[in-house]
Amino acid sequence: MPLDIQRATIAAPTTANLLIKNYCPRTGFRYLDFWGHALSYKISSSQILVDTDRDGLANVQETDPSLGINYLRADTNEDGYSDLLVYLAGFTLEAQSHLRFCAAADQDSDFDGLTDCEEQTITHTDPFKFDTDQDGIPDGIEIRKSMNPLDGADKDQNPSGDGITNISKVKQNLPIYETVTDDVKAFAFQYAITSTEVNGQTCFNLRINNIPLVEVTSGNAVRLMFMERQTSSDRYALKSKDYLIESLTRGIDAYEVQYEQGADAEWSVYQ
């Protein structure tokens, strides 16, 4: 069996820490929230399942021939509608052929992880707002966690009755529809955020500890979400950036990366 198909049991993987140094909110904005989303694996039924193409489906889920999806590409038939949406909606190949033609398959105007085509045709979320229901979880992440991007009320719900709200599980990368046992809890993302001063501005060192690392040919990746709010108004902003963990600088106890301001264009902003 190919390396990536193998399931890792919950006891096996090593974990890593990640440190983003000197994150400074942009001028006129203040820090609102920060967390990471695991891209290379999913936890289900007390197992860590590898996700090589990082599409939100574990490799072992991408085996149904009638759907035409496989574990090596996030959008196997490259029609602009990702394998994840195909699987979640149960679209057979025939149904997929009736989807609205997507001219710009890569365009994601609000950087929320769902392309504009996907938001217009399938999820009916706002292609220009990264968090349509304004519950603090970007639309693409809600879809990956099988939450409802059109209704913010699910952020405080807890269908599995383990006392951990859905939004808390999203940030800890725990499964929502399963009661989280202690051995699964052991692999929750942990956060430590400290503030520092850089040139008179309040900045932050952002840590994510306890990130499980799996054996995957595409490398372990984490999607980091930086959320800010404009100080003078109600505008919200999101920057979403994927990091390949093994390629970062190895510090004493954490992989490290110096935060780079980047261009304003990397941010999705809406009222």
Add this chain to the structure above:
Amino acid sequence: MVGVSMRWVLRNLVGVSALSLGLAACNSERLEELDEIRATDYKTTDVYANFCTSDASAVKSKLKFIFVLDKSGSNQGTATELGTDPDGSRRYDAIMHFLDQSVIPDPTISYALVNFSTNASRPGNDRFIDKAAFETKVINQKFESGCVYADKYDSGCPADGGWTNYLNAYSVVNELIAHDIQQAKDNLDEIESSSYVVFFVTDGAPITGGTPGNYIYQSTSDILGAVRGLKGLETLGENEPYVDIIQVHSLFYYNQVGDPAAETLLEQVADEGEGDFYSVSAGELIDFTRFGVPIREVKRVLRDVFVQNTNTTWENGLLKADSDGDTLSDVTEERLGSDPSVADTDGNGVDDGVEYRTNGKPCKDLLCRPGSFAEPYSSCTSFGDLDSDRLNDCEERVALDSYQSRWDSNSDWIPDGLAFAMYLAYSGNAEGSLDPDGDLVSTYQEVKDNTPPLFPNGSIVGLKQAKYFLTVESDDRIRTCYKLQVKDLAMRSDSKGNVMADLIRIWVVENTAVIDNKSFLKIAEKRVDPNGNGAITFERGDFQ
């Protein structure tokens, strides 16, 4: 009884009279307290349930196609200008090809035709008809002027003439859809929802008069407003449970030279209508299968699951027996004069608990003698439970002012009947994340745990919370299956301390996965076997 505080006298729930405890000498005030029980003493059960999300194909809502065809004079042409479709083959053959796609007749799909030029109408005054009848209609329209044909794809002779009045067309479509929705609403037996797909087909701009170079156009804002009005039917009034989606597609067909202004307008129409726009020149065939239509076989996703014991009820921080499950405890009913073993003592169609909470008394008659049916709710027309949320239509519509057609009237994802039982708001604002009793457990969480949302948990000695263990059994394209265990759900017990045949109800709330925001409720109910080991198991087939 010496040394025990009056308020917390130990007594088993239900069925034991004061006399058997030798309390004949106590005054009546003491007797009332006796059905309260210390939390450490009530019995609990373990509930096991296997359930799956409903199959993607299990519930197919109806799909209704509306073809809106341009019948203006430009189809036939003039002495100087070639008609865009003089023999009807572009318009009518395209429809027939579309019908030919589905060989197996699907009773959930129906069709309607709207003609428009200067005026708009439904030919034959028909509304939605089945595939066979619709094809006959289409053929008759194609050969309307009486030309002879051997095959339906022969050259036709449609009757075209007049201007191109978009607004009249949309007005007829609006009436068609609104009328259909009303018919669905008039059905008090079940909620049937439909998707409406409109194909707006035209060969020209919305010109309603004038001369060449000086035409009179309908305004873009009026036209887009009309399309918005169509889309608005999805959420107008109480339409939501009956409409899945209304889509408006547009198609522009021409000969050699297009019309950029008309095409831009039609693109905007499709945008407003959440549909597609295509323009087709003389060489190409009109192909209705190119349009994205709503996909109705969509997988379901679990949203939440609640387990409820209908025979216990919280009153002021005390868990009490409720033999008839009407949310009024047995002792309260004994005090009020209603029958603790009959949910609707006066038989008027509204349960004692609902009447008590809305009128301050469980029956109109002080002695709860059966009166005339529906008193004092004489404006009720239906006593069924259309949305199956365990509050009947009369209770919802007249007494409680919640929706009889929606099982979650205030969209807080707690079904109305469950919210009512836990003394929560079932209509108006959602209350799930509030914490009115200040015990740092949200109302929503208290519903899950079976603790009182209006009484601080910290003040209840030995309170047991229902503990959920939910795991995924299997997951594929069609459904996801779960295993649920709920431990320590409080139960009634008899004088010997045995559990009784409590009716356990499991509420499963589902969402359609990704495609839209439709939610579904299904319920399983079963009685505990008092002779068993106290545990109760639900199988997949128990869920309706």
